[in-house]
Amino acid sequence: MRDNLxxxxxxxxxxxxxxxxxxxxxxxxxxxxxxxxxxxxxxMQPELSRYTPAPMTxxxxxxxxTLAAEMRSExxxxxxxxxxxxxxxxxxxxxxxxxxxxxxxxxxTAFPVATRQTGGGQLFFDLHHSLxxxxxxxxxxxxxxxxxxxxxxxxxxxxxFRSIFTDLLLFRPFASKTRAFMDAHIxxxxxxxxxxVMMAYTGAVIHAPRLFPMFGGNHHGRPGHERPQQxxxxxxxxxxxxxxxxxxxxxxxxxxxxQAEDVFGTGTIGLxxxxxxxxxxxxxxxxSFAITRDHLEFSETDGTLLKTVRAPDTLHRLGGTLRGLHxxxxxxxxxxxxxxxxxxxxxxxxxxxxxxxxxxxxxQKAGRFDFRLAETLxxxxxxxxxxxxxxxxxxxxxxxxxIQFRSGIEVRVFFGVWAFSVAHAAWRSFSGRSKQGxxxxxxxxxxFALALLPLDLLTRSMNSFFNGLDVYKAVDxxxxxxxxxxFLIHRRLATP
Amino acid sequence: xxxxxxxxxxxxxxxxxxxxxxxxxxASYALxxxxxxxxxxxxxEAMLVVGxxxxxxxxxxxxxxxxxxxxxxxxxxxxxRSLKTLAIVPLAAILSxxxxx
Numbered sequence: 001m002r003d004n005l006x007x008x009x010x011x012x013x014x015x016x017x018x019x020x021x022x023x024x025x026x027x028x029x030x031x032x033x034x035x036x037x038x039x040x041x042x043x044m045q046p047e048l049s050r051y052t053p054a055p056m057t058x059x060x061x062x063x064x065x066t067l068a069a070e071m072r073s074e075x076x077x078x079x080x081x082x083x084x085x086x087x088x089x090x091x092x093x094x095x096x097x098x099x100x101x102x103x104x105x106x107x108x109t110a111f112p113v114a115t116r117q118t119g120g121g122q123l124f125f126d127l128h129h130s131l132x133x134x135x136x137x138x139x140x141x142x143x144x145x146x147x148x149x150x151x152x153x154x155x156x157x158x159x160x161f162r163s164i165f166t167d168l169l170l171f172r173p174f175a176s177k178t179r180a181f182m183d184a185h186i187x188x189x190x191x192x193x194x195x196x197v198m199m200a201y202t203g204a205v206i207h208a209p210r211l212f213p214m215f216g217g218n219h220h221g222r223p224g225h226e227r228p229q230q231x232x233x234x235x236x237x238x239x240x241x242x243x244x245x246x247x248x249x250x251x252x253x254x255x256x257x258x259q260a261e262d263v264f265g266t267g268t269i270g271l272x273x274x275x276x277x278x279x280x281x282x283x284x285x286x287x288s289f290a291i292t293r294d295h296l297e298f299s300e301t302d303g304t305l306l307k308t309v310r311a312p313d314t315l316h317r318l319g320g321t322l323r324g325l326h327x328x329x330x331x332x333x334x335x336x337x338x339x340x341x342x343x344x345x346x347x348x349x350x351x352x353x354x355x356x357x358x359x360x361x362x363x364q365k366a367g368r369f370d371f372r373l374a375e376t377l378x379x380x381x382x383x384x385x386x387x388x389x390x391x392x393x394x395x396x397x398x399x400x401x402x403i404q405f406r407s408g409i410e411v412r413v414f415f416g417v418w419a420f421s422v423a424h425a426a427w428r429s430f431s432g433r434s435k436q437g438x439x440x441x442x443x444x445x446x447x448f449a450l451a452l453l454p455l456d457l458l459t460r461s462m463n464s465f466f467n468g469l470d471v472y473k474a475v476d477x478x479x480x481x482x483x484x485x486x487f488l489i490h491r492r493l494a495t496p
Numbered sequence: 497x498x499x500x501x502x503x504x505x506x507x508x509x510x511x512x513x514x515x516x517x518x519x520x521x522x523a524s525y526a527l528x529x530x531x532x533x534x535x536x537x538x539x540x541e542a543m544l545v546v547g548x549x550x551x552x553x554x555x556x557x558x559x560x561x562x563x564x565x566x567x568x569x570x571x572x573x574x575x576x577r578s579l580k581t582l583a584i585v586p587l588a589a590i591l592s593x594x595x596x597x
Contacts, residue, residue: 003509008563011513150556155563201552208548215532215544315542322545 006159013155018357018374020148021350023131025381027142028350030127031199032343033389035328035336036475038086041120043475044396046460048104048115053088056107058254060090063110065253065272068092072274080253080272083107084286098126101407116401118410123392129207132415139210146204153197156189164190178359181352188349195342196349202326206319251303256281260296263308278306285329290320351382366432375429376422383441384421386486390448390479391417397459435493442490449483452476512567517559524558 033040042048064080071078071092081091090110093102099119105112123132130138160167168190171183189196209216253272260269260281270284273295282295292311299306311317324330328339358375365371395413399406421441428437453476457465460472528551535547 003566005564008513008567009560011510012517012559012563016517147552147555150552151559154556154560158560204552205545205548208552212529212532212548212551214529215536215547313542315540315545319545 009155009158013152013159014357014360016148016155017152017350017353020145020152021354021357022377022381023141023145024149025347025350025354026131026385027128027145028199028343028347029385029389030124032340032347033124034121034128035340035343037121037125039121039471040124040475041118041122042087042471043456044118044120044393045104045115046397046456046472047113047401048089049470049472050461050463051089051106051113053083054106054108056083056090057109058252058257060105060107060110061254061257062252064090064092064105067105067110068272068274078102079274082257082270082272082284084270084284086286089113096407098132098411099123099407116396117406118396119407123411123414124389129203132411136210139207143204143207143211146200149196149200150204153189153193153200157193160186160190178356181356181359185349185352185356188345188352192342192345192349195339196346199326199343199346202322205322206326251279251298251301253279256296256298256303259298259305263296264294274300277301279303285327287330289324289330290317291323291327291329292317292320351378354378354382372426372429375434376426379425379429379434379437379441380418380422383438383445383486384418384425386482387421387441387445387448388414388418390445390452393452393475393479394448394455397455439490439493442486442493446483446487446490449479449486452479452483509567513563516562516567520559520562523562524555527558528552528555 061082068078068080071094076094078092078094081087081093083089088107090105090107091102092105093100096119099122101117101119103112104115126132129142131141132138133141157164167183167186171187173180173184175183204211256279257269257272261267264283264287268283268287269281270287271280271282273280273282277300279298279300280295281298282293285291285293290311294308294310296308297306298304311320328336331339355378358371358378361371361374392410392414395410399409399413403409424441425434425437428434428440456472456476531551531554532544532547535543535550539546
């Protein structure tokens with residue numbers, strides 16, 4: 001073996017890419033799905049398919065405010081999300097340790113909509129940023145993996161620097177499997193390099209205090225020195241409750257809402273948060289490019305304006321801009337789809353890299369335990385994870401809608417199927433038939449994905465079936481597309 | 497079975513590179529902490545976000561720079577001494593943090 005720059009970088013790319021890739025495939029797949037977390041939550045609440053959007057009335061807001069205050073007096077850390085074009089309904093939510101769950105209300109009458117209890121798309125959000133492993137260790141692992149991605153991208157660029165333009169034009173899908181995988185890996189890597197670097201970099205900076213706990217604090221560009229407590233994607237905090245917290249709100253919310261709209265603009269208020277006798281009318285994340293959580297604070301008892309909180313300067317806005325770039329809550333639907341496709345391509349590119357790693361080492365190390373373990377883990381993240389995601393959707397429609405701890409059962413089905421796929425992968429890999437393991441999981445995914453549309457049609461109201469493309473059909477068709485792709489891969493794997 | 501010279505050499509390279517990766521990761525973390533301390537000391541809490549941006553650009557950069565150096569000297573021995581020298585980097589960073597604080 002010679003020792004030159006390309007070989008050293010190749011070794012670095014190979015090992016950092018493989019170890020980090022096992023986590024990054026999960027992060028990218030879950031992140032892509034989390035882009036449509038609101039839409040997935042709506043798909044997973046089929047009762048909402050009968051609901052027709054209506055504008056929010058003051059009376060409805062006040063009534064929902066009273067309900068939220070009652071819940072808070074019973075000890076729930078409730079807050080209100082206001083209707084948006086993506087989710088045109090009022091929700092009272094609380095954090096259950098992993099997801100924001102709660103009840104839905106019609107924005108015109110405050111009449112409750114009986115929806116099933118589900119974590120919805122937020123499972124993928126949690127999986128994306130902390131691997132469902134808690135805010136400390138889970139976040140830290142994804143942080144380290146993000147740095148690993150930056151190292152792998154850097155080393156990959158050095159390896160292919162001489163032929164970077166020819167690689168852009170080179171894709172031989174019908175050449176040998178190694179060649180085809182390598183071409184696809186390089187092509188996707190080069191084309192989506194800016195996206196992947198941007199996502200890894202902004203993602204790492206957003207959660208930086210997890211990796212550097214000694215430097216935690218007000219780094220996100222959020223105004224004030226305290227972290228918001230019940231915001232849509234922040235962590236659960238255990239602040240001591242006071243009597244002021246527990247007292248039902250005396251002041252109606254509608255005047256506060258209108259006052260906040262006068263300051264921040266019509267249609268910009270997305271969250272109503274309650275904290276220590278104060279009500280915060282907070283700007284929706286989708287209201288501007290930078291997520292700054294500007295808000296107006298009111299007294300909960302008499303509704304007087306206490307203060308207006310905005311990001312004071314450019315430095316404070318910088319953190320919000322990074323969040324805006326990463327989460328793209330401000331973006332129109334086409335851009336969201338572009339992010340989704342880029343994320344999936346990134347995930348496929350990394351999966352290709354994992355497969356290439358195994359191909360390279362198979363000849364020399366095929367019989368070794370560590371190689372079999374690596375193969376098992378690769379199968380588990382490349383085909384097992386999509387299978388688990390699909391099982392989550394199936395479980396949502398098949399489990400009784402009024403069963404207790406329903407959202408927890410759905411999550412257990414998700415992890416149960418994933419564990420099953422790991423066991424299946426280990427069985428196939430350690431018995432020397434790993435290709436069959438991949439093949440069977442691909443086939444299973446294809447079969448259940450193609451059957452999702454009939455399941456959807458059978459388990460929800462068909463009133464709006466001919467009303468054009470809605471969120472239900474969009475999810476069904478996307479899953480059918482992915483299922484078709486899995487079937488094609490299955491056919492390709494089946495050929496000798 | 498006898499292993500070829502190339503195989504054994506490959507093994508030795510892998511050991512050196514693994515050590516380099518581990519030390520590089522440690523060094524980059526310590527240096528990032530140094531950078532963040534500087535930002536907090538000379539700037540404000542709000543400046544930390546710029547510090548994080550610099551730290552996350554620096555960390556992969558350091559690992560890549562470390563892998564730019566050859567692991568073999570002219571007469572063929574792996575550079576164990578240069579790896580030991582590398583351990584000075586985190587020490588310097590820790591001293592700089594201590595100095596700043």
